[in-house]
């Protein structure tokens with residue numbers, strides 16, 4: 235009797251504890267976060283229990299989808315209104331910074347330039363990828379670079395980033411040529427079969443092309459297996475996108491039909507990737523992305539199981555980060571050229587002139603200025619990543635806003651890319667001419683942009699567009715500009731969160747001092763926070779003139795340059811004496827020699 239009583243008591247305690255945890259997660263915690271934000275003047279659409287604002291968002295999306303499509307190309311390119319229509323309405327009602335909820339996740343919407351800049355330049359590991367994404371998209375992304383945080387992210391970044399630097403991408407030109415040729419051949423065949431004319435729906439072709447390139451880059455000679463993995467991943471992506479409006483509601487744990495489908499696909503993909511790894515181990519070394527990920531993981535202090543997870547998750551992440559973004563960008567660019575035949579003709583001429591009947595190589599693509607302008611304009615109007623999201627993993631402060639731990643921050647790329655204040659009154663029109671002087675020259679605030687931004691940078695182009703815009707928009711406001719010129723703490727350039735500088739978790743200044751160099755792709759950047767240098771740069775003296783004058787800062791820079799050169803050449807000498815190593819320096823050395 236006593237035992238039975240004890241069991242009932244235990245069950246009651248467990249049930250109570252469970253209820254408390256659920257109440258805390260669903261009601262108390264979201265309410266606490268919202269009231270902290272509300273006390274600072276932030277308002278937003280009222281959330282429903284458990285769902286937040288999901289139903290409103292869904293209704294607005296459905297209504298936008300029902301608007302009958304106009305025939306022919308759109309006069310104004312406003313993809314934000316079609317994709318995220320609810321934001322326009324909320325922005326009008328609650329201002330540029332407001333709070334909304336996806337399930338129980340509280341999100342601050344930010345397009346206020348000063349704050350966006352602070353967020354995108356923040357290198358603290360306390361500002362991370364949203365934890366809800368890792369939970370909701372676990373089957374798709376696992377714990378790879380796209381969703382991980384803290385030291386785990388730094389570790390993955392250290393292994394993956396060098397593999398995607400421009401020097402490595404240059405080495406992929408041949409495989410890109412191969413995939414392009416098979417795409418062109420398949421279109422030529424269709425045109426021939428149609429007697430010189432064919433209507434081709436390019437979406438699927440471009441997706442397969444992009445998947446093919448990544449399969450080859452990632453899996454080398456095992457690329458046919460890579461294509462199988464790619465198809466399964468697309469199916470998994472499709473299943474996951476159906477669940478987008480169940481975010482933060484806990485539905486992911488239930489054995490619903492789509493969850494069961496996702497779990498099965500996840501398992502199949504894992505087996506396929508680990509099969510390739512096994513074959514690779516038996517057949518020997520290859521110089522592809524998989525090999526680098528594999529070696530990086532095996533050289534770390536990870537268990538066998540963790541190495542497998544690392545390899546599987548990061549292969550999936552590279553596919554997902556690379557294939558959709560590239561495919562969508564290329565498709566929109568072709569659509570825009572097709573609906574602007576004058577630009578299509580100009581670019582065709584440029585390509586024919588540069589190539590002279592040969593296949594374009596890396597150098598040739600660098601000479602195609604008009605094509606670059608059209609790609610920039612297409613990325614501006616149709617950015618494949620429309621939102622950049624982060625979560626405060628600890629209590630943080632941006633501008634005057636205290637952001638409590640657990641709150642997410644969303645920066646709307648589509649809104650910033652079409653803001654008439656930044657781009658002018660034709661901001662919703664296709665006009666590649668605006669990029670004639672590069673990204674920095676695309677708005678009428680050229681003088682405020684630091685010289686290296688005008689030279690064009692490599693890296694995710696859209697992230698760069700975003701960061702440059704923020705700097706320009708900030709400088710447009712005279713009050714801000716004054717602060718910008720004199721403020722010793724205001725860096726003149728904005729590095730995206732995913733720039734190589736962030737791999738060091740913001741510690742580079744500690745390691746190398748206030749003035750040091752790093753590389754964005756192949757562009758070398760001098761990082762400066764030393765107030766005197768910042769002042770000289772921002773007071774607008776022409777860099778051409780400045781760089782030859784023996785002023786204090788230049789003398790310092792020349793001395794540093796000499797020191798860095800001596801240091802690097804010493805390492806090269808030591809290397810020559812000690813023998814071969816498999817690092818970036820060795821590759822650069824061999825390439826140069």
Ligand code: HEM
Nearest residue numbers: 379380391555556559560563619622623694696697731732
């Ligand atoms: C038009 C093409 C592309 C665009 C517009 C683009 C855009 C972006 C943006 C905006 C981010 C930052 C996301 C965030 O911080 O939340 C990002 C991250 C990333 N991208 Fe891309 N991307 C493109 C192509 C690629 C390709 C081809 C690859 C690889 C094959 C790739 C791999 C990655 C990876 C691994 C990250 C995560 C970096 C990190 O978290 O440290 N991207 N990309």
